[in-house]
Structure formats: C-alpha cells, structure tokens
Amino acid sequence: MFRSFFPSPIIFFSSVVVWTAVAIIIWFGFLSDFVPMLEYLEEFVPQAVEGERPPFLTVDKLSIYIYILVAGFGFTLIWFFIERNKWYVWSVFGSTVIILVTYYSVQISVYFNGWFGNFFDLIQKALTEPNSVKLSVYYGELITVVPILIVSISVLILLSFFVNHYVFRWRTAMNDYYMENWPKLRHVEGAAQRVQEDTMRFASIVEGLGVAFVRSMMTLIAFLPLLYSLSQKVTELPFFGRVDGSMVYVAIMSALLGTVLLAVVGIKLPGLEFNNQKVEAAYRKELVYGEDSGDHAQPQTVKELFAAVRKNYFKLYFNYLYFNLARYAYLQGSNFIPLAVLGPTIVSGAITFGVFQQIRDAFDRVEESFKFFANSWTTIVDLISIYKRLSAFESIIYQDEVASHDDAPQNA
Structure with a gap:
C-alpha cells in the first residue's frame, strides 16, 4: 500500500515528522528574530499600520512564506539523493506541493477572519448610525478581497486537478505492485476486487484524510494564538x-x-x-x-x-x-x-x-x-x-x- 509508492515508508514518514519539528524549532528558536533585518523586502510589500486592517502580505508574512518554501522543497531535495524511486516526483515532490498549498489556504482563512471582523464592524456602524458610511467605502472594502479571491479560487481548482492525478498515480503504483505478484495472489478470494476497487479507494481516502489532518494541524497552529488573543x-x-x-x-x-x-x-x-x-x-x-x-x-x-x-x-x-x-x-x-x-x-x-x-x-x-x-x-x-x-x-x-x-x- 505504501511501499509501492513512497520510498522506504517508515523512514520517509518518520523523517517528515522530524524535519517538520526541526524546521519549527529553528524558526521560532532564533530565525524569526532576523525578520526585522530584512529591510530590502519593504520595497516590495506594504507595511501594517496600527489601527488599520493589515494588508494580505507583509514583511513578516513574506519572510515566513519564503522560509516554508525553502524548508519544504529542501526536504524533497534531500530525498532526491537518499532514495529516488520510480514514483519520487508524485510521492515526495507531489506530497510536498499538496501540503504547501494546504498551508496557503489556511493563511487565506486567517486573513479573511480579520477582514470579516473589520467588515462586520463597518456593517454595524452603518446599521446603527444611518448614512455614517458612504456607499463608496462599503463597496471599496468588498473590492479589496477580489484579487485574493481570484488567486485563491484558481489555486484550489488547480490543486483539485493535481490531487486527482496524485491519487491515480498512487493507485497505479499499487496496481503495478500487485500485478507483479499476481501469480501468488490470483487464488485469494476477491483478489480482483482488491486490485481493481480497494487500491483506488485506499489511495483516495488516505490522501483525503491526510490532507484534512494536515490542514487541521495547520489551522490549529494559525488560529489557536488568534483565538486565545480574542478570548481576552x-x-x-x-x-x-x-x-x-x-x-x-x-x-x-x-x-x-x-x-x-x-x-x-x-x-x-x-x-x-x-x-x-x-x-x-x-x-x-x-x-x-x-x-x-x-x-x-x-x-x-x-x-x-x-x-x-x-x-x-x-x-x-x-x-x-x-x-x-x-x-x-x-x-x-x-x-x-x-x-x-x-x-x-x-x-x-x-x-x-x-x-x-x-x-x-x-x-x-x-x-x-x-x-x-x-x-x-x-x-x-x-x-x-x-x-x-x-x-x-x-x-x-x-x-x-x-x-x-x-x-x-x-x-x-
């Protein structure tokens, strides 16, 4: 199920956990302190102003995005040299892409949490104080999210297309593995169903649950501090x-x-x-x-x-x-x-x-x-x-x- 697709599954998945833990420790341990020193990034991204709704991309966010990309694809590069099996591009590189895009979607959710908070305050002001909010201001706030929505929707569509191919490649890997051993398996009751149906369902369910679990963990990392702060x-x-x-x-x-x-x-x-x-x-x-x-x-x-x-x-x-x-x-x-x-x-x-x-x-x-x-x-x-x-x-x-x-x- 796993060794047909992933290189040395036990070592591979253990390395994922260790690599992730080390990357988090490095960032929060000392690397994040160097973010204010990245002054050259200020030329490319807007700065957050106290009391105003923060922009979608700031120096702090861009810094951590770059770090996560380097950490993610650095992991794939290491496994390129450790053990590059037949399905390396899909199993290692493809899994990394799915996780990184999932992280991006979680960050979109964090941004919209703040955006909706400001927008609903604007609605409350408009409802309690008639004519206190100009229509141009109201529609101006709505327009600010249009570019983000366009990019986000496009990414999700492309991710869905990519995941469909990812699941089928995993099914193909299992199918090839079982067919290589078909003389040993053909006498098992329901052997045809195992190869034809269960491989497809297993790959699809594991991918879906895996992405959902990773998204849950990333959501906790992103929203727990926010919820704790709002709880005050x-x-x-x-x-x-x-x-x-x-x-x-x-x-x-x-x-x-x-x-x-x-x-x-x-x-x-x-x-x-x-x-x-x-x-x-x-x-x-x-x-x-x-x-x-x-x-x-x-x-x-x-x-x-x-x-x-x-x-x-x-x-x-x-x-x-x-x-x-x-x-x-x-x-x-x-x-x-x-x-x-x-x-x-x-x-x-x-x-x-x-x-x-x-x-x-x-x-x-x-x-x-x-x-x-x-x-x-x-x-x-x-x-x-x-x-x-x-x-x-x-x-x-x-x-x-x-x-x-x-x-x-x-x-x-």
Whole structure:
C-alpha cells in the first residue's frame, strides 16, 4: 500500500515528522528574530499600520512564506539523493506541493477572519448610525478581497486537478505492485476486487484524510494564538466567570467530548465493515463462477450466501443507528456552544459585532480541527476495513518473501 509508492515508508514518514519539528524549532528558536533585518523586502510589500486592517502580505508574512518554501522543497531535495524511486516526483515532490498549498489556504482563512471582523464592524456602524458610511467605502472594502479571491479560487481548482492525478498515480503504483505478484495472489478470494476497487479507494481516502489532518494541524497552529488573543475580550463564562483563553479551553473540551463519544459508540463498525466485504466477496465469487459453470450458483448455495450478506448488513444498519444518533446530536449541538458561552459577553455589550464574528469563526475553526476524528470517523471506519483487506492480501506476498529468504543458502 505504501511501499509501492513512497520510498522506504517508515523512514520517509518518520523523517517528515522530524524535519517538520526541526524546521519549527529553528524558526521560532532564533530565525524569526532576523525578520526585522530584512529591510530590502519593504520595497516590495506594504507595511501594517496600527489601527488599520493589515494588508494580505507583509514583511513578516513574506519572510515566513519564503522560509516554508525553502524548508519544504529542501526536504524533497534531500530525498532526491537518499532514495529516488520510480514514483519520487508524485510521492515526495507531489506530497510536498499538496501540503504547501494546504498551508496557503489556511493563511487565506486567517486573513479573511480579520477582514470579516473589520467588515462586520463597518456593517454595524452603518446599521446603527444611518448614512455614517458612504456607499463608496462599503463597496471599496468588498473590492479589496477580489484579487485574493481570484488567486485563491484558481489555486484550489488547480490543486483539485493535481490531487486527482496524485491519487491515480498512487493507485497505479499499487496496481503495478500487485500485478507483479499476481501469480501468488490470483487464488485469494476477491483478489480482483482488491486490485481493481480497494487500491483506488485506499489511495483516495488516505490522501483525503491526510490532507484534512494536515490542514487541521495547520489551522490549529494559525488560529489557536488568534483565538486565545480574542478570548481576552470575553468578559466571563457561564458558571466559571473570567478565564484567560477561555474560548480555547471550551473548544478543546467540546472536541474531546465528541471524539471520545463517537470512538466509543462506533468501536464495532470497522469489524462489521470488514466482514461485510468478506460476505459480499463470497457471494459475488459464486455468481461469477455460475456464469461459466452449472455446478455453481445453485439456488440453495446462493440463498445461504445472500443470507449471510443480509445478516451482516442488518447488524451494520443497527450499529449505525445509534452511532448516527450520537454523531448528529453532537455535531448539531456543538454549533450552539459558542453562542451559549458568549452569552454574558454579548448581553453586556462588551464586544462589537465584528469581534463576535471573529471569535466565532476562530472558535469554529479550532473546534473543527480538534474534531477531526469525530468528523471523519465514518471515513476512518471505511479506511480501516480497506486496510485490513489489503493487509491480509499483501501478507501472502510477505510470507513468500520470508520463505524465499529462509530457503536461500546461508554463508558459513
């Protein structure tokens, strides 16, 4: 699944974690102190002015963007020399591109959080003080985001196109790997489905979950400090009073509660999904044999196989019944948490409408990031079942490789 596409998967993914940690330590440890010294950048980017909405690109932001690009593509260059396998361009370089573009989209979200805060304050002023805001000023604010939206939308479209090709290349790598070992695998029940369907679904789900997880981590890094800073404007929490960084703690507790809840009620689902594919494969195989031989797909045999399919589906439906009850109750209820905890602050008039929108947006993004497993649990269940099937499938290759190694003559 992984070694067909990535070079030395265990070492590769471990190096990703280590490289990322080292890059963060270097930046926040001492390199960020040199940003004010980059005076030559001031000629190319505008400067933030206190009290005004900051521009999209500043010296500080441009500096960290350059650093992240160097760190990202520096990692790909190192692996170019360490181990450049057949799929290096897509697995190493392509993964880096996807992560960097994901980081860019998170920074866009951070910018819009500040932009909407100022814009909603403008709306509040216009509504409470009629004719205090000129129409030209109102439309002028809207126009400022048009170039950013055009670039952002274009990047997302190109990323979607790139990801489609990325997933198919991964599927191709797995397909080629299994076909090279097809003589060992062809007798496995459902072998054709493993190669044709599971490879496609596995690559697609892993890519989707991987990008979502990375985006969640980047969102936390970007929005946690922002939410903590905005929380200073929250006067008090119900029952708890004044708490520094209050909205951060509320987001963490809300997400943790939902994740634990769904993990507990959905613990049986991966096994049921795995069994579901087994009984489906047995039923499908008998029908396929019946197309060529009258000895197969007899009424009694088909009846028994389909009864096994029905029994597993009904168990799956029952488990999803109470799982979805917990899932939707939590996901819908969590939407009202920021409204409830901000109640004392709102009724006291301690914040403007723009700040309220900023807090709520930052809270939602932080909570959604912490709720990654809760939101993705059904997809994770599907992935686990596919992983189990492909692992059992690949175990035949590994067993033969071990047996071949053991049978090889040993040097004295």
